[in-house]
Amino acid sequence: MIMNNFKFLFVLSCICLQVFLSKAYDENDLDETDKKCLQELNLDKSVVINNYDKDDFIKEGNIQFNQFYACAWKKDKLLQDDGSIRLLNLTNMVIAKLEKLFPGVTNSAYRGYLAGESTAPCKTVRGSDDGDTCVKIYNCILRKIGEVSQKVTPEQFRPS
Numbered sequence: 621m622i623m624n625n626f627k628f629l630f631v632l633s634c635i636c637l638q639v640f641l642s643k644a645y646d647e648n649d650l651d652e653t654d655k656k657c658l659q660e661l662n663l664d665k666s667v668v669i670n671n672y673d674k675d676d677f678i679k680e681g682n683i684q685f686n687q688f689y690a691c692a693w694k695k696d697k698l699l700q701d702d703g704s705i706r707l708l709n710l711t712n713m714v715i716a717k718l719e720k721l722f723p724g725v726t727n728s729a730y731r732g733y734l735a736g737e738s739t740a741p742c743k744t745v746r747g748s749d750d751g752d753t754c755v756k757i758y759n760c761i762l763r764k765i766g767e768v769s770q771k772v773t774p775e776q777f778r779p780s
Contacts, residue, residue: 657691677762678755686751693754703750705757711739714761730777738764
């Protein structure tokens with residue numbers, strides 16, 4: 621019985637991860653910061669919406685999108701003016717996104733673990749400019765969330 625429950629929970633967590641990774645970015649995902657940056661940079665929202673692939677990864681190499689992303693991360697205090705990443709703010713943002721996307725995962729320690737394990741290895745990723753760095757870090761975090769959540773499910777997690 622316990623093994624069947626474990627298998628069920630593991631399959632459920634894999635399905636939840638797939639839903640998280642396959643949710644297409646759309647206009648409803650734009651927040652106030654995003655809208656301000658679009659206006660400041662005189663960009664159409666399609667520049668942002670169309671730069672996410674079907675798995676929610678960001679397509680790299682789009683200069684306009686990179687400018688937008690650097691603007692948004694600076695306004696959200698994830699990126700400092702000197703181009704360095706504010707790791708604590710970034711980790712907290714990932715925790716908040718995980719909480720919003722997975723309200724059924726009630727273990728806040730697991731969300732913190734998942735966020736920490738996915739942001740820490742990505743903090744040294746660098747791109748050709750601030751925006752490119754932000755995009756590469758975002759994609760790195762998304763990949764790491766998938767890897768970490770497959771290794772340690774909420775049910776397996778035991779805080780140290």
